[in-house]
Amino acid sequence: MRINCSKKGSDASKSTVAKGDKIQGKKEADVIKLAGGDWGAPNPYKHYQRGPGSFKMRLVFDGLIEKDEKGIIPWLAESWKVEKEGKEYVFKIRKGVKWQDGKELTPEDVKFSFEYFEKNPPVSYSLAGGKGKGTSIIKSIEVVDGDSVKIAVNKPNVTLLQKLGDVRIIPKHIWENVKDPKNFNEKESLIGCGPYICEEYNKEAGSYKFKAFKDYWRGKAAVGEIQFVPVSDPVLAFEKGDIDQFSPSADVVKRYENKKEYKIFKAPAFWGYKLSLNMEKCPELKEKEVRQAMAYSIDKKELIEKVARGAAVPASAGYLPQDHIWYNKNVKNYDFNTNKAKELLKDKKLSFELLIGNSKPEIRIAELMKISMEKSGIELKVKSVDGKTRDAAVKKGDYQLCLIGYGGWGGDADQLRGMFASGKTTTFSGIPGYSNKEVNELCEKQAVQFDEKERKDTVFKLQELISEEVPVIPIYNTTGYTVYKPEKYDGWMCTFDHHCLEHCKLSYLKRDK
Numbered sequence: 001m002r003i004n005c006s007k008k009g010s011d012a013s014k015s016t017v018a019k020g021d022k023i024q025g026k027k028e029a030d031v032i033k034l035a036g037g038d039w040g041a042p043n044p045y046k047h048y049q050r051g052p053g054s055f056k057m058r059l060v061f062d063g064l065i066e067k068d069e070k071g072i073i074p075w076l077a078e079s080w081k082v083e084k085e086g087k088e089y090v091f092k093i094r095k096g097v098k099w100q101d102g103k104e105l106t107p108e109d110v111k112f113s114f115e116y117f118e119k120n121p122p123v124s125y126s127l128a129g130g131k132g133k134g135t136s137i138i139k140s141i142e143v144v145d146g147d148s149v150k151i152a153v154n155k156p157n158v159t160l161l162q163k164l165g166d167v168r169i170i171p172k173h174i175w176e177n178v179k180d181p182k183n184f185n186e187k188e189s190l191i192g193c194g195p196y197i198c199e200e201y202n203k204e205a206g207s208y209k210f211k212a213f214k215d216y217w218r219g220k221a222a223v224g225e226i227q228f229v230p231v232s233d234p235v236l237a238f239e240k241g242d243i244d245q246f247s248p249s250a251d252v253v254k255r256y257e258n259k260k261e262y263k264i265f266k267a268p269a270f271w272g273y274k275l276s277l278n279m280e281k282c283p284e285l286k287e288k289e290v291r292q293a294m295a296y297s298i299d300k301k302e303l304i305e306k307v308a309r310g311a312a313v314p315a316s317a318g319y320l321p322q323d324h325i326w327y328n329k330n331v332k333n334y335d336f337n338t339n340k341a342k343e344l345l346k347d348k349k350l351s352f353e354l355l356i357g358n359s360k361p362e363i364r365i366a367e368l369m370k371i372s373m374e375k376s377g378i379e380l381k382v383k384s385v386d387g388k389t390r391d392a393a394v395k396k397g398d399y400q401l402c403l404i405g406y407g408g409w410g411g412d413a414d415q416l417r418g419m420f421a422s423g424k425t426t427t428f429s430g431i432p433g434y435s436n437k438e439v440n441e442l443c444e445k446q447a448v449q450f451d452e453k454e455r456k457d458t459v460f461k462l463q464e465l466i467s468e469e470v471p472v473i474p475i476y477n478t479t480g481y482t483v484y485k486p487e488k489y490d491g492w493m494c495t496f497d498h499h500c501l502e503h504c505k506l507s508y509l510k511r512d513k
Contacts, residue, residue, distance in 0.1 A: 025490020036228035038206040044122035061192035065165030086156030112172040126163040245484035250311035268323035269477035270410035270499040279433030293344040295334035315474030318463030331467035341376035351379040410497040417443035
């Protein structure tokens, strides 16, 4: 069974830049080496929240469904049915799946995993419904017909199939007696049923070694071993063969063009920066004219030229990026216009503290925004901290303005509901102090529209309204590059809604013909 989310989604994930004469690429490799960095231990409770941590955990732990270039595909569930107008989901569980300790996966493991996560939410949990009676997404779960799991939900939602399929399945025989999963550090905490076994993890070095699981249900993996190694200079490491792919800047990528030994992949614009506004800390931000003035005061073209070196596109004020399958090109635009900003501010002088991480791009973006906003009468006092501290502050709502970058912008349009109508703040979503009745209504409406055309119309209207309201200010979405040598390995791919080759589990597995 396949759900084809969009033809455009398939095109967007195939962005290889054709340079030079083609050479025959290898579809299998004994070892692939990638740049390391500490992203936590790869289990559902110990990895760090951002993409690189989640991806490594998914090498070890499988879910019911997976995604390829076109849409959703079966995984631990070989098929499924959606019944009772989206209130029940029946997943037929694949037979012959083994845990990495040799025991067999059963439907009881699936049932247990959902129930355990309801009581003990892991780091990445798409079914988090909040606290208190009646807030859980899942109403009940039971094993039926011996080989299937039926999940009843409290409220239908068009995204629930993906969210249910995204839940990682953990072995009941290991976790059923674990009372404090966040402090469960035994080696058994890294036993999953995914394609790779985590053989080594060194937090201090930021290094990992994943070995292909020989009894994986899909058969032999295309890559026998994945190593994440410390790297100080990615360009030098790549050219010496210490790593097998990397993401160069737009300036550096030119040295690999028109050379047959390299392939260059241009990513879809699904990673981006935004300016988060805390309206609880700064009530003046509740004025739409102030937010619009701030949007007019950011010179996006300058930022793309001087920071991204051209490898980016202006972000949409409607939030969904240009490469999204439901991007609305008719949203309100905020081209750099100091006079327009001053007109909206009516000579008001404003001052805010801008929280940023300590990466070079964020520091440079902040420097340029400080200069351009000052021309409109908006003072920015920049406070730079390390990325983890910044992320924690955002989650707590402990900021006035915050510059933050992350991936996932290509995901389902229901992300607009999480961003603009959730009523709660996470690291990447939510707007403290903001609420708009019409935005909320459209967010809730699209979430239960199972007719694709009707839902798309609603999402387009929602983007137009968001662009007028501009409760967050999207800045730009990156279209970075990945370079690799096809003669070493040429199985790289990304899913229809994500930008990164190395984050895709299917990049390391043999594909169905």
